[in-house]
Amino acid sequence: MIAPSILSADFANLERDVRMLNASDAAWIHVDIMDGVFVPNLSFGLPVTEAIKRHAEKPLDVHLMIVQPERYLEDFKKAGADVLTVHYEASTHLHRSLQQIRALGMKAGVALNPHTPVDLLADVLGDLDLVCLMSVNPGFGGQAFIPQTFKKVERLRRMIDDAGTPTLIEIDGGVGLQNAADLKKAGANVLVAGNAVFKANDPVATIRQLNEA
Ligand code: DX5
Numbered sequence: 130m131i132a133p134s135i136l137s138a139d140f141a142n143l144e145r146d147v148r149m150l151n152a153s154d155a156a157w158i159h160v161d162i163m164d165g166v167f168v169p170n171l172s173f174g175l176p177v178t179e180a181i182k183r184h185a186e187k188p189l190d191v192h193l194m195i196v197q198p199e200r201y202l203e204d205f206k207k208a209g210a211d212v213l214t215v216h217y218e219a220s221t222h223l224h225r226s227l228q229q230i231r232a233l234g235m236k237a238g239v240a241l242n243p244h245t246p247v248d249l250l251a252d253v254l255g256d257l258d259l260v261c262l263m264s265v266n267p268g269f270g271g272q273a274f275i276p277q278t279f280k281k282v283e284r285l286r287r288m289i290d291d292a293g294t295p296t297l298i299e300i301d302g303g304v305g306l307q308n309a310a311d312l313k314k315a316g317a318n319v320l321v322a323g324n325a326v327f328k329a330n331d332p333v334a335t336i337r338q339l340n341e342a
């Protein structure tokens with residue numbers, strides 16, 4: 130599945146860009162929320178997420194790069210999130226947050242920074258619908274893919290297969306046609322792509338190629 134990241138869209142033409150994604154092979158629309166504290170950048174928040182939702186015909190995959198994400202779970206449900214991902218590093222009571230996300234009727238995701246080992250998820254795999262492996266340090270689009278991610282995907286794939294859970298593996302950061310096929314081979318299910326899609330001459334064709342890679 131391909132989840133283009135709206136962070137790389139033209140914010141003055143969000144409706145146009147969301148319609149383009151509606152008409153593409155994208156599975157989800159990835160929505161990056163940054164608070165300037167957990168990550169060194171600000172993106173946008175609830176009103177913009179709501180505006181995207183008004184035009185989106187695909188599920189919103191909301192990635193919270195914020196401290197104390199538990200304060201906003203219900204707000205993002207109301208704003209239209211279908212998948213809601215919190216950061217491991219920002220969650221003191223991760224298990225509680227995951228349960229709340231599911232109780233609100235969303236798929237529950239956890240994101241890991243590049244330095245956070247996948248092994249730390251062993252005791253919450255059953256409470257997770259998705260693990261987002263950050264393949265860049267979160268905060269900005271257009272960064273270089275960190276190759277160590279491949280080992281993490283393979284290790285997480287083994288953990289999930291051993292546990293027998295249907296948890297999806299998502300890769301976020303520096304993903305493009307140059308690594309999509311290898312990431313799928315390593316066991317990834319969802320590929321987030323920002324710049325690779327929105328800076329391409331033909332975003333719809335690029336999404337199709339990523340899908341078929
Ligand atoms: C980075 C964000 C990513 C970003 C990916 O902090 O979480 O979702 O939009 O952008 P690219 O694909 O350009 O690296």
Ligand code: ZN
Pocket residue numbers: 134159160161192301321
């Ligand atoms: Zn993201």
